[in-house]
Amino acid sequence: SSTNLPTKMRAANITEQGDFDVIQVRELDVPKPAQGQVLYKVDYGGVNMWDTYARSGVYKPGIPFTLGNESAGEVVAVGEGVEGFKAGDKVAAYTTGGGFADYCIAPADKLVKLPEGTSTRDAATVLLQGLTALTFVKEAHEVKPGQFILIHAAAGGLGLLLVQLCKHLGATVIGTTSTQEKADIAKKAGADHVLLYGEGRDIVSEIYKITGGEGIDRGVHAVFDGVGKDTFDMDFDLVRRKGTIITLGNASGPVPPFAPLKLAPKNLKVCRPVLNQYVHTREEFQTYSTELFKLVKDGHLKLAVHAEYPFTADGVKQAQKDITSRKTSGKLLIKVA
Ligand code: NDP
Structure with missing residues (x-):
């Protein structure tokens, strides 16, 4: 017609x-x-x-x-x-x-x-990025009040929406960005803490300081990671016991294969969702x-x-x-x- x-x-x-x-x-x-x-x-x-x-x-x-x-x-x-x-x-x-x-x-x-x-x-x-943010905070990891949530590339298209939604759901939001200028933007969007990642920066111990806890109970409840190759290994350190790693993109390259036994020391979950299936x-x-x-x-x-x-x-x-x-x-x- x-x-x-x-x-x-x-x-x-x-x-x-x-x-x-x-x-x-x-x-x-x-x-x-x-x-x-x-x-x-x-x-x-x-x-x-x-x-x-x-x-x-x-x-x-x-x-x-x-x-x-x-x-x-x-x-x-x-x-x-x-x-x-x-x-x-x-x-x-x-x-x-x-x-x-x-x-x-x-x-x-x-x-x-x-x-x-x-x-x-x-x-x-x-x-697209809004539906991704919304479905992921409900279904990949259900974000709840009081949780610590880490968002990599927090000033990106998806990142800024994730920051706002996680705040709206009552979480304490930590973001990572590559520059101070981007950190300021993520903060303005509502992130409670923004850390600069990259060569020589120890963001894991900064996250332990922010989240408190001892041993395997320190770190965030979940990390939303669209960076991929460069950040995936670090994610295992910065999530707490029973935490979730949501690997959702390849901005720095796809994540290589890993052994499931790597999840055992903290009973972690890893998921690799795409919007379509939600x-x-x-x-x-x-x-x-x-x-x-x-x-x-x-x-x-x-x-x-x-x-x-x-x-x-x-x-x-x-x-x-x-x-x-x-x-x-x-x-x-x-x-x-
Ligand atoms: P962004 O606007 O977030 O741009 C990508 C950002 O990734 C950059 O600004 C940069 O932020 C960061 N980054 C880190 N390392 C690199 C690198 N080596 N090269 C380029 N960028 C890098 O893009 P989108 O919002 O479109 O997407 C964000 C992520 O979410 C992507 O991985 C994308 O594939 C994924 N995504 C997944 C969906 C799904 O269904 N699973 C749906 C939509 C998006 P900084 O400088 O702060 O590091």
Whole structure:
């Protein structure tokens, strides 16, 4: 049911994986929504570390591939059997690619209608990282009042949202960042303590001081770790007995295999969740999305945008360069329309 749609569109696309220069903006066909799918005109795409993994080869999406796994805009056509969406609705989705394009397809099950007063810019800023933060603090480790929670890369896109949610849930939040400037940003977002990590810095003993306790009962109750390779070993020292390590990303590289016996000295748990499996059903996705937008509306989650980048090959490349060079804090957006 589409009228007056162009047949061609721009898309930030890769035909091979590799360095930043594989990113191009090409002319592709405007996709047609199949059964159960919705086509929307994109206003904003949200940039995630995921895009850089898909471009570099850490992850293996099918090639050719259109980058952008989060975007927001306005519905222009719906496929057969779609209920609850119509042309003109403002929506947002996270998708396996396709978001950095003039038009994007999403299954209706994974599309959220924006509540009154929520802009497409805000939606593209918060949807993916916000759903990740929200589902992880409930399901990967249930954050409770009085717990000590450590968040690595606390001034990042996901990090700033995790900091605010954990504070909202009553935890004492410790963050790590690479620079003092980022530490100040994480503190402003609500972190009780922020430690600078990196070469020669002993953050483990600082965490013992903050958390108190003796022997294996000192340290945090859980650590949310999107840094990966560089921090994973240290996580075993800084969590307390019966604590949880949530390894959730590869910003410094993927975590190598480890022996389960490493968990025994403190009866630790390790989990490696991805957002998708927490919002697998339509009901899960809609329930969490509704809760997320309410948290934003009620002021419990403040959104921070690092920068908007133009929808050109150079713009998309620059966004990936910036997010991987550790210079950014908060969300990076591609302004598509
Ligand atoms: P961020 O905005 O957090 O950017 C990445 C941050 O990681 C940097 O700012 C930097 O902060 C830190 N970092 C540490 N070491 C490195 C390194 N060697 N190279 C680059 N960055 C480094 O990105 P996102 O919010 O998009 O993602 C954060 C993490 O969460 C990523 O690992 C991502 O994959 C993961 N994620 C996982 C999801 C899931 O479903 N499991 C969903 C969404 C995100 P600093 O300078 O302070 O160290």
